Amino acid sequence: MNSTAIADDIAQGESFEQFMNSLRDPAFAAPIVSARRYSEALHIDMQTLAKQAGVHRNTLSRTPASESVQRFLREALRVIRAATDANGCVQHALFWYRNEPLSEFEYKTAEQLVSGGRTEDVLRYIVSVETRAAAA
Structure with missing residues (x-):
């Protein structure tokens, strides 16, 4: 699957399960x-x-x-999954993960935080945002 096909699938609202399946390495x-x-x-x-x-x-x-590679990818995907569950859309979750500056974390993105080993902090943040939204 080439990058255009992956991007097209994401743009067409694929589920997280379909997204994960598209990431499987068929060479192994x-x-x-x-x-x-x-x-x-x-x-x-x-x-x-x-x-x-x-x-x-x-x-x-x-x-x-x-x-080391697989651990990082799994950690990133945990956050992307949580973000997808929170907003219902893989495309929006990917955009948020890469681009949204989070004021609670000195305006770093989730991507920067995961790269810095702060996956659990990001997951707690997503849960807290969901909890606040549900209470409102």
Whole structure:
């Protein structure tokens, strides 16, 4: 699946399950997330993804199943899933994850926070926003 197809699927309102399925790496028997497909879905280059994951850029192409790469991708996807559950749309969740400055976190984005190892803080933030919205 190329980046245009992934972007088109997301734009057409695919479910999170469909989004996750589009990220599966068919080159491996093991259930791993494709770093390439993830980068295409988020419209970032592999060097940027490597920097976010805290690995050398060659790690993504040579050992994409490495624990460090997969751990980062899983953490990012946890936040994207929570954001999707909160607003009901993968496309909106991806936009929020990459672009929305969060005042509670010195105006950093969720993407920056996950890259900095603060996944749990972002998840708690999403839950608190949902709780406030439900109470209103």
